[in-house]
Amino acid sequence: MDRIPVAAVVGPTATGKSRLAVELALRHRGEVVSADSMQIYRGLAIGTAQPAREEMRGVPHHLIGFQDPERPFSVADYVALASERIRQISERGCMPFLAGGTGLYVASLLRHRSFTPEGRDDVLRESLFHRAEAQGPLALWEELKGFDPRSAERIHPNNIARLVRAIEIYRTTGTTMTEQVERSRREPSPYDACLIGLDYRDRNRLYEAINRRVDSMVEAGLVREAERVLGLPAGTTARQAIGYKEFLPYFNGECSLEEAAEQVKRESRRYAKRQLTWFRRQEQVEWIYLDEEPDFGSVCRRADEILLKKGWVLQ
Template sequence: MKIAAVVGPTASGKTKLAVDICRALNGEAVSCDSMQIYKYMDIATAKPTTQEMCGIPHHMLDFLEPGEKYSVAAYCTEAGKCIDDISGRGKLPVLVGGTGLYYSSLVDNISFADEDDDASIRSELERRAESEGIETLHRELSAIDPETAAQLHLNNRGRIIRALEIYYKTGVTMSEQQRRSRLAEPKYDCTAICLDARDRQFLYDRIDRRVDIMIENGLIEEARRFLSGELGKTSGQAIGYKELQPYFSGEISLDDAVDNLKRSTRRYAKRQLTWFRRDERITHLYIDEMPYEDLLNTAVGIIERGITK
């Protein structure tokens, strides 16, 4: 099945490009973001607004309560249903997002045969995370499975623990399990565009502006509301909440908290680019090298050729 994708780091302009591609090629968007699936977390996750969607249907957005657990396998199943429905109606499914694990698992048809938790191992890892700090577990994972550890931010407590749990339960690392579980044939013929930047500082400046706008739009209030409630383990990993906690508890100033948030977001963007750059099938377009209209026309041309070949 022919599909398209717009991937890349945060603040690179994926939503706008994907919407314009959908308008040009009769498509509908399927979110590929592990945090935008959650309700209410609109500002921290930079969830596209109704105005930004421009009337283009967006799927896999805003459907899960923050306290609910969600897995990569569940995403692949539900996103696959959306893709089948869109294609069945004669439209082009366009993936859009920056969660590399979701993208690769869906496009490369990775199977997840064993999603069960091991309660005893997990509870011990949870205990250690509390007593020793998640940084210690991340270092442990780096020694065991450096490939997976390099992809996981310290905020991603749940996946760090999950990766260690898988290893201690099976003796096989998560990255090796993923290699073994790739099926013979990918389910989709995907023509993918990654929005990139030759000049890293150009992207970092966009990220800093994005964070400033998020603060202006009410991120402080949103974070305060969520941190005072019952966040789920997965939804609580959203960058933007944890970084503000020290400010709420009086440990640091708001300016310092915002600087920490910008730093975390820049690091996350770097990891996103590392993930997508290793997939040679993805075409990279550089947002600092061409005006937007040229970038859009180039992307539409690449995807048109991909879906008609």
């Protein structure tokens, strides 16, 4: 069976991935599938930078704002849903465009990881989240490093959700996340993937874009949204998202609003570094440097050239 062409627009936060994906979808009769682990949640439009209806420009978008923030959602869930959406888009004779910066989602989908049923223990999970709050995430990371050093190397010490999941898998199944990942790589991918990366040569330009985005989010009502998200149960993944947890000291009267917003900017810049580290390891990504292009039209033409190099018949 012929593989399904899938183009993915990836890279760090605040580089305009959604905007480019929409433009390419308009040019090539496509639809957009989000590859962002936080944009899935309903009611978190500001902090997760979900594209507004006018920004979608009539292009169908999938896997945005559909999930209850209090319900669990795994990489396996994402792969299953995204695979189904891509199949449906292709059957309509349209081109699927992924857009997002969650490298684990992109890699798991395009490499066609086969997920086996994994252990789940809600009581254990809640206790691990409480432990992270009481002792700090580094305590979980050190525990993970003791039995699964390869996962500890992949997972950032501040990524509480993934640390909890890795420990939960081991304690409930007796196998490590690394072992499960290795077992999952069984079948060849059904996708002919083209990865287009967006970045800046000048790192300061990226950081300026991140800072501007955070300022815009605050003006749009991020603080009210953060207050609502921080009222969710302790084990909720959305509570750990950048742009929400940084406001907790502000709500507790421990810092000013300006200091909390600055912390969001710092954490967003750190997250961008981690995103770049992930995607730089993917040799198949073809990069477009935004500060080397004169305007957005030029960026789109460069993306078209990358797509055409694949030899795809585009609309």
